[in-house]
Amino acid sequence: MTETDITPAVDLAKAEAEVDLPPIGDRSRYDALMQVIRNRVTVRKFDAGFVVPEAHYELILEAARHGPSGANAQPWQYIIVRDAAVKQQIADYFVAEQRFRARAKMKFPTPDYRGLATAPGFVVVCSDMRWVNAFPVLNDGSDLDRMYRENAERILLQSVAASTMSAHLAAAALGYNVWWVTAIGQQEAQEAMRPLLNIPEEISVLDIFLFGPPAQSPYKRWRRPIEEILHRDEYNRDHFMSDEDLAEWIRTRRHRVMYRDASKID
Numbered sequence: 713m714t715e716t717d718i719t720p721a722v723d724l725a726k727a728e729a730e731v732d733l734p735p736i737g738d739r740s741r742y743d744a745l746m747q748v749i750r751n752r753v754t755v756r757k758f759d760a761g762f763v764v765p766e767a768h769y770e771l772i773l774e775a776a777r778h779g780p781s782g783a784n785a786q787p788w789q790y791i792i793v794r795d796a797a798v799k800q801q802i803a804d805y806f807v808a809e810q811r812f813r814a815r816a817k818m819k820f821p822t823p824d825y826r827g828l829a830t831a832p833g834f835v836v837v838c839s840d841m842r843w844v845n846a847f848p849v850l851n852d853g854s855d856l857d858r859m860y861r862e863n864a865e866r867i868l869l870q871s872v873a874a875s876t877m878s879a880h881l882a883a884a885a886l887g888y889n890v891w892w893v894t895a896i897g898q899q900e901a902q903e904a905m906r907p908l909l910n911i912p913e914e915i916s917v918l919d920i921f922l923f924g925p926p927a928q929s930p931y932k933r934w935r936r937p938i939e940e941i942l943h944r945d946e947y948n949r950d951h952f953m954s955d956e957d958l959a960e961w962i963r964t965r966r967h968r969v970m971y972r973d974a975s976k977i978d
Contacts, residue, residue, distance in 0.1 A: 752884040753932055754891055756971075757827040758924035764833045768886055772923070773835075775882035779875030782867035787843035788875045790921075791909050793834040798908050802920070803828035805904045806893070821967045832924035833888065835879070836905070838915050839872050841865070872918055883923040889930050893920035931973035 734741050773790055781787060793799055806825035813822055828834075847864035850857035880890050896905070896917050905917050940951055953961065968977055 748881055748885045750932075752880055753889050753930045755827075755889040755926040755928075755930045756823050756891055757927040758830045758832060758889070758922070759927055760830040760832065762832040762925050764924065769833070769835075771886065772833075772879050772882040776875045776879035779871070779878040781871035781874065782864075783846045785843050785846040785868075785871065786875075787839045787846070787868055788872050789838040789840075789915065790879075791836040791838065791911075793836060793909070796829070799831065799834055800829045801908055802905060805901065809898075809901070821970050823971060827891070828893065828920070828922065830924075830927065831891065831922035833883065833922060835921040835923075836909060836917055837872060837876055837919040837921055838911060838917055839868060840915050841868065842914065843868055869918070876919055876921055879921055880923075883921075887925075888923040889926045891922040893922065896920065931975070933972065934969040934974040934977050 769792055776788070776790060777786070779786075779788075793802075803825055806828060810822045810825050813820055844861060844864035844867075845851065847860075847867045849860050849864050876892070880892065883890050896902070896919070902917055905911065906913065906915075911917065943951070
């Protein structure tokens with residue numbers, strides 16, 4: 713696929729000014745959306761020889777740009793990484809982190825992070841945590857301020873996550889498989905990646921969004937049935953997990969559902 717194979721994007725300024733909603737209850741666009749959502753499938757090794765057309769980056773990040781955010785602050789920044797050497801250095805960090813977890817006996821079924829270097833589409837998701845001041849905070853160091861600041865940080869993270877998911881769905885709509893890399897909250901991860909991408913100290917790396925054609929056939933992972941997550945009018949205590957229940961699920965089920973084909977899980 714080349715740049716010339718791509719249909720030109722719509723006039724974004726014109727599209728942005730229009731709100732085109734279907735009649736309430738019309739399933740046509742819902743069904744099309746659900747097809748995209750169900751086919752947003754994670755893979756961890758990509759066809760490294762594929763080149764993502766520049767127009768595809770623009771289409772995907774245009775979707776990300778329209779994500780909802782607290783105070784309409786839109787506190788996200790996206791860095792497209794094309795340099796194979798930089799991709800490899802980031803992958804090397806995660807491989808080292810994977811080995812550290814093993815030595816620390818965390819017993820967490822970590823994926824094979826070597827696949828990061830194979831991703832044709834490689835986007836680092838950043839935010840400036842100072843944007844919490846756009847949300848309800850007092851900035852006086854009081855207990856009340858700390859309570860509101862904790863909530864403001866959640867608002868910021870939820871905002872960036874919503875934007876990132878919009879990018880995932882746009883990539884899936886274009887036919888790509890994806891990978892959402894989130895294990896980068898540690899200070900060591902920030903210090904490892906900031907110099908590689910010339911990121912200011914005030915900016916935090918929150919996620920890495922990878923996409924591209926898969927290196928092997930993808931598969932859908934397990935999803936909880938809707939009756940386990942749906943509550944009507946009040947919380948259904950039948951679905952509440954005690955500490956013991958949750959510990960048992962982590963011990964016996966987590967490793968079975970994280971990376972396996974849902975059709976092969978009994």
